[in-house]
Amino acid sequence: MSVANQKGGVGKTTTTVNIAASLAMHGQRVLVVDLDPQGNASTALGMERGSDTQSIYHCLVEDQSVAEVTRPVEGIPGLSCVPATIDLAGAEIELVSLVAREARLKRALSAYDTSEVDYILIDCPPSLGLLTVNAMVACDEVLIPIQCEYYALEGLGQLLRNVDLVKSHLNPTLAISTIVLTMYDARTRLASQVADEVRSHFGGLVLDSVVPRSVRVSEAPSYGQSVMTYDPSSTGAVAYMEASREIAYRADTGQ
Ligand code: ADP
Numbered sequence: 643m644s645v646a647n648q649k650g651g652v653g654k655t656t657t658t659v660n661i662a663a664s665l666a667m668h669g670q671r672v673l674v675v676d677l678d679p680q681g682n683a684s685t686a687l688g689m690e691r692g693s694d695t696q697s698i699y700h701c702l703v704e705d706q707s708v709a710e711v712t713r714p715v716e717g718i719p720g721l722s723c724v725p726a727t728i729d730l731a732g733a734e735i736e737l738v739s740l741v742a743r744e745a746r747l748k749r750a751l752s753a754y755d756t757s758e759v760d761y762i763l764i765d766c767p768p769s770l771g772l773l774t775v776n777a778m779v780a781c782d783e784v785l786i787p788i789q790c791e792y793y794a795l796e797g798l799g800q801l802l803r804n805v806d807l808v809k810s811h812l813n814p815t816l817a818i819s820t821i822v823l824t825m826y827d828a829r830t831r832l833a834s835q836v837a838d839e840v841r842s843h844f845g846g847l848v849l850d851s852v853v854p855r856s857v858r859v860s861e862a863p864s865y866g867q868s869v870m871t872y873d874p875s876s877t878g879a880v881a882y883m884e885a886s887r888e889i890a891y892r893a894d895t896g897q
């Protein structure tokens with residue numbers, strides 16, 4: 643599942659990390675692939691990184707195996723992560739000259755023993771460039787986080803068109819499977835208006851659980867943790883737990 647939205651700061655990384663943690667806490671085996679040069683998902687999952695860190699960059703550009711760069715996440719059995727480092731910023735350009743440049747991640751993951759995991763979540767960068775295209779070619783489903791703010795829907799049309807393009811040219815089975823409303827502020831009318839608009843547009847794709855704006859959610863990464871372990875009873879953690887339950891239920895029932 644690719645977690646994508648070319649807007650920055652809409653909750654892609656937060657959603658990736660917390661859904662992944664919560665699926666793992668329910669006994670699923672989950673791999674997070676950090677595909678953003680910023681490496682925020684890696685930070686949030688406590689991945690120590692240095693200049694010699696082997697990362698997703700090496701899988702994409704140097705044919706390193708995914709298994710070799712995968713690392714367990716401390717404190718959450720069943721959860722592992724392929725970290726990203728700033729090297730990845732150059733990959734967008736380096737990939738251009740490589741053969742099958744849109745399918746590098748797909749290739750890397752197809753050599754990975756996927757019987758080892760139940761879910762792979764790919765945290766995309768805030769752009770529709772080659773890295774995001776690689777994610778969409780490698781995955782079956784796209785999860786789009788939408789921030790309940792003004793402008794939230796702007797740019798969404800472009801994202802949907804890109805998914806369609808990848809679907810028609812590169813990955814015929816690709817589908818947008820899930821939309822998660824994030825940073826919902828129940829005190830504002832705007833948030834509920836945005837939520838209503840998204841639901842009327844996307845119907846059943848939108849998860850029932852809505853992630854509230856919560857300080858605990860934003861604090862967790864600075865402790866190298868998901869909010870699921872940092873403060874499991876907080877409103878944000880409970881919402882992500884519910885969201886992951888819906889995702890697991892859909893996967894089991896094929897809905
Ligand atoms: P993206 O990956 O789309 O750029 P992030 O997940 O990094 O977005 O979120 C952007 C910022 O908003 C981060 O500082 C994050 O901690 C904060 N944030 C995300 N979700 C919430 C939430 N539910 N409540 C409060 N802050 C949040």
Ligand code: MG
Pocket residue numbers: 654655656678682766
């Ligand atoms: Mg991010």
